[in-house]
Each structure stands twice: as structure tokens, then as C-alpha cells.
Amino acid sequence: MDIHLLYAASTVGAHTLTLDRLVATAAALAALAAAVVGALTLMRRLGRFAKRGPAFALVAGAAGAVVGGLVLATADGGPGTGNGVVGAAAAVVLGLLAVVFGALTRFRIKSV
Template sequence: MSVRYVLAAPVAAYASVPPVAVGASDLTVGRLVGAVAALVALAGVVVGALALARSSGRIGGRGGGVALVAGLFGVVVGGVDLAVADGGPGTGNGVVGGVVAVVLGLVAVVLSRLALVRSRSHRAGRPADGAEHEGAHQ
């Protein structure tokens, strides 16, 4: 028995097994990763929106940072999930969850950036929208 035969046998056995069909409600690793990334990104959107709404209060600075981290996590993990997926939507690879995670992650990053800029300008004592310069141009 040659080494080539011993190494080729598991590969041939793996190639001869037909792929198992994945049902619509089956939870696969890809779907789980995509869903977790999408949920973390959704949490980032919620925290980012709250931080933007209450930028001068308790949530402002810290909430913006939390939303930024959650959004970046969603973008990175969702992007990796999309990069390693073998098929399209419905194949059990988490493609839909990955796309949702990337989109929600980007929204969370934008909201967190707006909240952080607004909370820093409130701490410095100047408005974030440039309202202090309106009277100077008249």
C-alpha cells in the first residue's frame, strides 16, 4: 500500500458523499454567526440612536463608543461571514445574516460618530450645528 493511496482515500470518500440539503429552519454555524453579528449590530444601532438623542446626558459619550464597537463588530464579522460563504441566500451559510450585519453595522458606526461629535461639542460648550455663527453673517 502506497502513501499516495492512503492520503487519497479520505479525499475520495469525502468527494463521493452527496451534500446534505439544509432546511429553511435548520440552524447552521454560518447562520448562527450571521445572526449573532446582525444582533450585535442592531444593538449598536439602538445604542447609537439613544446616544444621539441624549448626547449631552449620561448615554452620550459612552453610548457612542459602545455603538462604534458594536457596529465595527457587525461589519467585520458580517464581512468575514460573507467572505467564507460558499453559496447564496438559502444555502445555510449565513449570507442573509452577514448582509444584514454589514448594513446595520455601518448605520451604527455613522450614528455613533454623530453622537460622539455632538457630545464632544456639548462638553466644550459650543453647539454642534454651528448655530453660534448665524448672527455674525447678517
């Protein structure tokens, strides 16, 4: 049996939505939203939502990073196999970025 036939049978189409891809995409979108809110809060551009921004960035960013990490840990293959590896990696990076933004804003040292 040819090894290329085994590899080709294990891949899915580029536009096929698998459960792993769906979970990774949801985690990446949550982490992206958290990173945007964290950045806006850090720049003090959220106005009346500025008090809730750091908490949202910390919680949603951490959740996105954890879910992305779990998807990466359980993936059977690399990109293109339908395991959501690319979305999960994006979720981890964006989630950690959101946590940093949220922590910087939340624990900002007040000037005297």
C-alpha cells in the same frame, strides 16, 4: 447526473441552524443593538448612559460589520444554502449604520 439534484443536495432546511447562520445572526444582533444605542444617543435619550453610548455604537457596530463581512466573504452560496448570507448582509448594513450614528454623536460639534 442532473444539475438540479446537485443543487438540491447542497441546500439545507430553512430552520436548520448551521454554524455560519449562528455567527451571522450573532453579528446582526450585535449590530442591531449598536444601531439602536447609537440612534438613542444621537437623539439624546439615554440619560446617564449617554457618555458610553457613542463608544458602544462605534465598537459593536464595527465588530458586527466586520464579522458580517467575513461571513459574506467565506460564503459558498447565496441565500438558502445555510451559509448565513442574509444575516451577514444585515450585520454589515446595521453595523455601518451604527458606526455612522456613533461617529455623529461622538464627534458632534459643540455649540457656542
